Amino acid sequence: MSTNNKTLFSEFSPVSKEQWIEKVNVDLKGADFDKKLVWKNLSKIDIQPFYNTEDKLKYITNTGQNSQALINYRNIIVESAESANKLALKAVKEGITGLLFTIYKNVLVDKLLSGINLNEVAVSFILQNNDSSFASDFFDFAEQNLNDTKNLKGYFDLQLISNYVTKGRVEDSQFDALCNVVKLGKSYPNFKTITISGANYLDAGANQVQEVAYTLNSLVYVIEQCLDRDIHIETIFNNLHIQLAVGSEYFVEIGKFRAFNSALTALGKEYGVPVKHMLTAKTSVWSKSITDAHTNLLRATTETMSAILGNVDGVLIDAYDKEFNNPSDFSSRIAGNIATILKEESYFGKVSNPVDGSYYIEDVSTKIAEKALELFKAIEAQGGFYKAFEAEIIQQQIAEIRQEKIKLISQRRLPMVGVNKYPNLMETVSLEILSSGAEGNSKVLTPRRASLEIEAIRKVTEQIVDDTKKRPVVELTSFGNLTMRKARAAFSYDFIGVSGFKVLAEQSYNDVEKAAKSSALSDSDVVIICSSDDDYDASALRFVQVFRSLNTDKVLLLAGHPVNLLDTLTASGLDGCIHMKSDVIQTISGVQKKVQKNIKSLEV
Template structure:
């Protein structure tokens, strides 16, 4: 076939944005186009259904990672021997960097004195490292420097971050061992002590504490940048050249299952840090950034779905251009992760890097109409927020006053409303729950936290740690307690009226609805009469009842069935039928439908069950 014969596109007129919109409006049949086809991020950024060359907003492009990203495996087991074994196992099987959490205050991890044992046999001149020292950063940094000196590595071969983050530590734990000014000065002295290690960053500007508190993408970027600027100022005040100071800051952002926003967040962070450095007169200093799998998106219930969330987050982080990526094992919220779970977390990255070849293209999002536009819009929002933070003295005074906690709580409540209505779905929890799931075995229990606290000299109200699934999982916990106490879970009788064609859609909806909160759905056979509904309900032993069928069947037999189920603690109906008033008069007390507040409905059900729930 000739080359000309392959040019099929030339035979068609180019499709315009106007022509596409006209077809969509025809399909919408009078519904508002903007409401149906444009969603909004939590920063009020419009997310369009279609982006074209003509509608794309093209801003500056960040200098992205080139080549493979580092595959980082995180470790926090207080047992130095087990941690060492797990680290060596990860490195032998594909990880190229490690993160080590140090015991600090009431936060479990490796004791500073056990650092050498945990790193026995680990060639720190061949792998990247990231320490998470919390308030013990001075002690840990000195101990780690001793290890490097003892092993006599060449300074230029050692690459990593010491994780000094007093602002992030204060945000997360509410305490520091020194006043903030002294803590920053101590961090600077540590940086000076590592001066010969040109590829070791002393400070970490971590956005994840704010992400966990409910921050939007723009807020997370702005708070991370403001933190970094505080560290930059401290180093400059102590006499470091700004170019050297900039290289002493590493960044961490949260990567979650929202591909568009995660890609845009990483690219926007690079753009804005470059903008900060240019304002400081610093050139040719590349941002070093780690994308950490979001704990906010992870679930305790049906944790197998966390594998999918981790894969999506890793994909987004890779496309966004993160230098290092860390994916949480799917059982990370249940206990000390098993070897199997760590292997899956590693292999997610290995497959995306080596088989999907995501690292072969520099900035794969470049030129993509949607990614470019969202990046540009998010950059503008984050820059405005960052400027407002700096105008109010930066992050620290906002933490001390509690204003930041209140602000992030406002953002979280907005998200929480959408979660409660399942507008934001959590697969395996609020959608498609499996209340009879088997517990994951071979997971070691979390170590007990020893409250051996040193006196704190800087304290603030810590930011909360939220998870998207937390409210629904709290109801599932109540269901488990009732199962243990009574031998059965709370139950709702599903009265399926008519034939499967009539009730299947709404019956399935009702099952997912109630089981999202741990209320077991007891399905009936085809119900043709009110008397049959009453008999089946009494036989089921359920506390609640719900009618499920088509609007036509509700008109024919809905009122009679509702009246027959008057002995139920509460009678629900799936849908919004035209004879709703008549059904309410007959005994239907609540209607459930797409967009109603699922969480509130389920919480009310537990309240109706009283103290035993």
């Protein structure tokens, strides 16, 4: 260190962003900077490869505060008051600080909440039947068991918006029940009685901008209904609980929550009232998978990190096996531990607003807020949320983004570990739990996994196995340049592994004709040729000709894309190529059809 109190590295002159870009352009050797390095997010936000002090623009404000008392919820389906109470007490013992009860029928509040300290544990309820009598009983119970009315934390969710966007039905009686619940809870400032959920938007395939905008649109719709029933505007904003889903785009999701807080505050100012809302994040359905399901634990962890850094008040983390199983004690416990570990051991709940001042996150937050405001205004200009949804405008806009996402997943440009990248070939998946594909209804939104289309091709494989008692076998046959054949064999292993076929270890040969003869006469159902472009120029045609002279039934693929040879190779019997731009769903579906045809011909 300098003895003259000089700043560290002060002898180096600062480097401007323009100088950095000049240097990058030299390294790119003429390639387009924007196409190569600027990430174009599906929310139509351009994210730069680097930021510095020159990017410190006028950022949005009122992005929220990092919660020092984060509520870690566990969802409990109430089949009976006694069984639900037992699960609730167990959850609290395991460190859960918030209980969310999903109630389908009337239960006794005192039995459901027996032994639960309402002064310390947040309690929330999803009322499926919109029955405000339960709310009345609950507040009576709370009054008898609280040291102070401010201690009661949690929310009621009558699922007004959730039921409407997923089932297409909303009735005046539901709003009457909502307003009655609002009046019943007026004495409890930290318990929220108006829940607006935007989770279904993201889970139906929407991007972050759409989720923020449509949630605000649906809020305005509910506000109007409450005002018509003489609920004061300040009362509405004081009782507001918002739930958003949280996806796997780590930094963008952080920006989404911060943008929502800012946009909601701005909306409150338009109505002339301050906002005292509660914001809860729920791990998304969209990002989960049933193949290599333990990867869902990693997804849930990064999603929870995004939510906490985005300044939410609570998190609801689904069990990793929720999509195909009734969550076990283990999976429920692990899900609950995620937020606890992040908060207590990783200090996520102990540092005040750690992402504030990050140029990248500030920029993303601002862009999401700006674009969400534009979309929000556009929907309002078309008559508001209800009219836009009835006209299927919202559904169509989400469908466009959903199809774009599915295309990127099928092209493996949007990677999902265990789904379209790095499949677990040692894993067996039950035929019954695999999806046959997405069933569409343009009038409503259907929460779904992004992986449904790929699950459908895996299901075809499992059906083949179930019918024939044999799993199709893939053989990787390589020759020529060592580096390229190893690289293309590894790529093929990863690509074709998505199918659920049995993929054998790479088999290398020094002689092309020997490779062709051996693979043609083996017990495999699919053969993939792996070598370099130069080797293909010299030997690929001979390989295909020798192979087809001995076997006309097997599927024969080539790893790579030798454009100048394709017509000749195809005419000689090559079934196709697999490469970086190949569509997984289309390619594997074609392979499966020929494998099934061959199996049926053998049976005859």
